[in-house]
Amino acid sequence: MAVENGSADEAAAVTVTVTGARTVAPAKNRCTLATFDLPYITFYYNQKLLLYRAAPDFPDAVARMTAALADALRVFYPLAGRIRQDDGGALAVEGDEGAEVFEAEAQGVAVDDLAGGDCSDEAEKVLQHLVPYTGVMNLEGLRRPLLAVQFTKLKDGLAVGCAFxxxxxxxxxxWHFMSSWAELCRGVPLSLQPIHDRSLSRSVRVRLELPASAEAHEKTDPNGPKKALVARVFSFPEPTVARIKAAANAALPPGAKPFSTFQSLGAHIWRAVSRARGLGPADITAFAVFADCRARLDPPLPPAYFGNLIQAVFTGVPAGMLLGGPPELPAGLLQKAIDEHDAAAVTRRLEEYEAAPKLFHYSDAGPNCVAVGSSPRFRVYDVDFGFGRPERVRSGGNNKFDGMVYLYPGRGGDGGIDVELALQPEPMQRLEKDDDFFLRQAAA
Structure with missing residues (x-):
């Protein structure tokens, strides 16, 4: 075989025999799921909806956003793959098959019909048609894309619905992905590159026995069929949030650790929902928060870690104590539960799961529960694809059960908080008439 290196004289003096040749391709993208990820395999795709007013020409906007999505998937490559289970029962994301993109139109629907504070029941039904993959379990990621996006043309704007x-x-x-996608669409460099090494959080391989299908798992739900729910968004302006926080902290002794905005507002919601449910004094009520564990690990991990790093933190109390006691009582329960969930507690929870892996149901939150997902710290209103900030950010119907709460920052960015809450119809009607919940008496 001819040798292309060196001169002719050198080739005559030194004999080099090429013994083989091959082409080397880059390794296929692969991301082993960590213990933090596995409990959610039998939850449902998380749905987010962003409503934009007066977007540019719809075909042009969709073309630009789709091109930027392709660029984003190269960076956030786990979202472009599919879930695979190896011979040892461990789960990983492999491949680059891509996301699914839908286009739709609802030209008789205006942005204000959906983004206003008093969203009607009919508008709520429309909202659920603007996000894809409703009722699709994460288990379907073995066969379906891990990200689906729906662009819907509205009468005077654009709806961007996503399912993750x-x-x-x-x-x-x-929201790291959404912000980065928007940055790429605007043509600016990414402000934060993702970290894809999930062994930084946990490197234990866990064997999971997966159900035959999503339907088979749903039939084993001890909580019974999904209940009829009503979803509402309650906007608490910054002065109201401040009054709620001040009330929770008013009776603390000198030197005591003050309650955070989240603990104060969470306690306020917990009490109001328990009143609306008409719970008896001996009825146990639970509060759950899906806490970010990035800063709780030892060593801590940065916000750029891409994956799941959350755990559910629980507390509970008889309704009579919750409603009969002062506001600092539930705020103190939340503070204690959150503070005690340190690195050692996080590790114990992981070890318990690894020793006995369990397939959860999304409604396994506890009796008479209020559960909080999302956070007002997420900068959801900064997701600007080049035609302005969203008018409203909402969640889809997946993973919502009686008492599920999503907290978002107020659009004004002035410290207000939007509370998206799902309840059964009768308790929701009572909550909407609760002056104490809205602090109407205090504001009068």
């Missing part, structure tokens, strides 16, 4: 496989990422990573 929750076994692949949490809320922090969801």
């Amino acid at each position: 496989n929750h076994a692949v990422l949490d809320g922090t990573s969801t």
